[in-house]
Amino acid sequence: MQIFPIRPFNPPGDIPALRQQVRDLVARHESRWQLETRANPWFSFDAEFSKALGAAGLLAMNWPKAYGGHERTMLERYVVLEELLALGAPAGLHWIADRQTGPLLIRYGTEAQKRKYLPGMARGEIYACIGLSEPNAGSDLASVRTSARRTPEGWRVNGQKVWTSGAHRSHAALTLVRTEEGSERHAGLSQLMIDLDTPGVTVRPIVDMTGSHHFNEIFFDDALIPLDALVGTEGNGWKQVTAELALERSGPERYLSSHMLLVALIDAIGPDPEPGIAQLIGRLTAELWTLRQMSMSTAAKLDAGEDPVVEAAIVKDLGNAYEQALPRLVQAAVDADLAAKSDLSRLLVWLLVQSPSYSLRGGTPEVLRGIIAKGLGLR
Amino acid sequence: MSDNRQLLADMAEGLFAELSDADFAGAWPRLAEAGFSTLLVPEEKGGFGGDWVDVLAVLRLAGRNAVPAPVAEPILAHYLLARAGIDAPEGFVSIAAPGRRVPWGRHADWVVSVEDGKASLHAADACMFVEGVNPAGEPLDAVSFTGAPIASAPCDHDLAALGAFARVAQASGALEAAFALAIEHVNTRHQFGRALAKFQAVQQAMAEFSEEAAAVDAAAAGCAAALDGLDEAGFEIASAKLRTNLAIDRATPIAHRVHGAIGFTMEYALNRYTRRLMSWRSEFGNDAFWAERLGRQVAALGGKGLWLEMTARSDRLIDAA
Known part of the structure; x- marks a missing residue:
């Protein structure tokens, strides 16, 4: 085994x-x-x-x-x-x-x-964004409340999405909505491809702790969405959403987010580093190399038509932990002046503050480990 | 998996399971008879003609069964002898990497050392051993050579690196065995009215354990592929050894934690794996050794050079496939 x-x-x-x-x-x-x-x-x-x-x-x-x-x-x-x-x-x-x-x-x-x-x-x-999370439905995506009511003119959509990355630069949002009134949890959900310039659809920024604007709220105020915006089968939305998660979780974006800082560190310390820094670079390289092996192997399984749900969750959890630790390990090892304008200092400060987001997007460690535990037959 | 490899694995699995309670005297003749020592020796030289992926398969099983006898050392010794063109003698040949103790040295009939670009074959009567044991109780003997070697020949292999790969391969099996014990335990042990496995905290810990075992599997496989497909695999071996050590650091505490005091007894099997894992962490180079070596190699490549080198190496393995 x-x-x-x-x-x-x-x-x-x-x-x-x-x-x-x-x-x-x-x-x-x-x-x-x-x-x-x-x-x-x-x-x-x-x-x-x-x-x-x-x-x-x-x-x-x-x-x-x-x-x-x-x-x-x-x-x-x-x-x-x-x-x-x-x-x-x-x-x-x-x-x-x-x-x-x-x-x-x-x-x-x-x-x-x-x-x-x-x-x-x-x-x-x-460009597109993904309308999944809602107020009070973060990790628990199935508690979606945004509703779409079928009328002869089209879908009447009401509700709110939140934490939607890139919505302000996107043309359309693939949005998970409740199309069956009174349905609960995973049932009665459908996906609508909603053009964001539709009347009744409003995108508002949420400034994150780095001072950047990636997150948005999307408000649907009785927006009339054409009936042919339904993607796939009505009521099949949950299955359609989750079918793609392995694609999302095992990619190289799960361990390379901080890579430019490793590049800057190696360049900053030069070809003859002191032992402590050399060891840090060695340990980071070892993790980087191993994660790449794991991510490539998972890609090969996806390519072969397998459904490596557990492997993908493992890659994401280990990858996020590595890319998240990288900035603080560099900070701990190098006496970098955080207020300086050097490449290393600028990248370090930027990524220190960015890094908490890595383990939020696409599932927290606890959610991923829950998926793995399920795969192990423990739950 | 090729048919040959499957046969090899089946044979190894069966034999190793039988040997798990043997001592050296009981185990070695069986191992010698099975012929694992010549796994990497070409068929035209009378060997098995296998590759490093075969070695990984066998050593992984050795680790999973906590075989209390040398499996890796004679494979590496016979490989080096064949590469150096030195005729292999009969009997158990162990290995001496520069400045390191010889695993199972006191039982060796011969020792192969590699130093300064030269492989040498030493007879046991020209070796003086200061005996010691590793944390798992396995012989780990310091050697000094008291006479001239029987034979010497040029050899550009890095024996410490090959030894490190062997420990990575064994660790991947030992971690799987420890994981299987832990899974069995949390599924069957009831506390507070339910199986341990039903506690979310335990589920999360076991998931973390599985991630670490997975990382070692990936590292070991990547390393074996590099040994087969590249001229030298120093980069991959250093990376795999470091990642394996990290996994041992993270996973063995979980294995013991979920077992409670039961896992700390001599009687229960867990210690067979965890004591070996603890030892293997520093056999053929500890974290500091491999991290500094790899770090210096990467520093010389430069920031962008790291990515260029890593991808160039793995792209060469695509061509080899």
Whole structure:
């Protein structure tokens, strides 16, 4: 009973050339990026870069060509993602559409929905966000109360979403709503693809503790949403949402969020470090390398059609713990002047304050360990 | 898994389970007869012709069964002899990494040392041992060579690194065994009117335990693939050893915690695994040793160079597949 059987990561094609393509593209754009923009890169925005990725065929890589995709493999896409993150390229604008919303539409959407959204997403021009959490329904997503009532004119949507990352820069929100009056928990939920410029839909910012604006509230005030905005089957929303969670949990974004700080640390201490700092770099490298093995193996399982729910939760929990610990370990080991303007100091301060968010997004350690315990048959 | 590897694993599993209560004198002849020592020796030289993934499979099982006899050491010794072109002698050959004690040294008929780019085969009567034991009670003997080696030949292998890989592989099995004991215990032991497993705090601790065992499995597999596919696997071995040590640090306390006092008795099997894990943490290099070595290697690569090197190495393994 091996807990984490390994599947080799064997993407087709010329992988070094694919990496070089990403590295060259990043090199052409990076002069305009602030240091802070490059840290936690899948939460940083640059529309011009997102479009450049689309034009280079590096978005929607495994989607059908009919919808603007490139019919390459998930594993080639994985290589592009890990390069973008490790190089600190702001990839946040298109991230959710490319990772989650697009694939979900391909699987469950109508032909009209696919035509409407996918080609723009593939070009890096249409962005999406995920309307899940609500006031009083954070980790417990099934207690959704936002309602959608079917009328001859369309869905009448009322309620509120919260903690919606990137809604202020998104064109549409794939929103989990209660379509069956009086239903409870996982039953009676459906997904609507709601254009955020619809009358009655209001997006309001929530400024986070870093001073940044990523989170939003979305208010639905009797908004009239076309009937054909229903994605998949009415009442099947919970299943559709959870089916994609393994995709979300095991990616390289779960351990590379602080990578630019490790890069800065290595550069700051130079080629002949004192033993204590050398040891810290060695230990961090060991964790980084192991997490990459685990994440690649999980990607290979997903690519092979397996459903590695437990493995994905393990990758996310260990990965978040590593990327969260990195800033405080650097702070503990290096006598960095937090008020200084050096690269190391700026990244350290920025990521120290960012890092509590890592284990919130996509499930807390307690939620993930609950999933693992279930997989182990303990609950 | 290839058919050969499955056969090998089945044979190892059966034999190791039988040997778990044996002593050296009882276990060694059985191990020698089974032929594990020549696992990495090419078939044309009379060996099994296996690869490092095979070695991982066997050593993982050795760790899982807490085999009280040397399995890893003769595999590495015969590998080095074959690589150096030195004819392998009959009997138990152990290994001497520079400045380190020889596992099971007092029982060895021969010792292979690697130092300064040279592998040497020493007869037991040219070895003086100062006997010692590791925390698991296994022989760990300091050696000084009192006579000339039987044979020497150039060898660019890093014996400490190969030894570290062996301990990673054994640790992956020992952690699985400790985990299986803990799962069994929390599912069957009732306290406060219910099984321990029904307490959320215990579930969370066991989930954490499984994560650590998973990390060692991944590290060990990545390491074996690198040993098979790259010219040298120093980067991967250092990483895997450090990650394994971290896992031992985190997982063994959980194993003991969920067992309570039962797990602290000599009678109960848990200590067979945890005492070995405690020892393996520093055999063939402790955290400081590997962390400083890896850290210096990475510092020389530079900040961006780390990613370039790591991806270039794993991309070469894609080509090898």
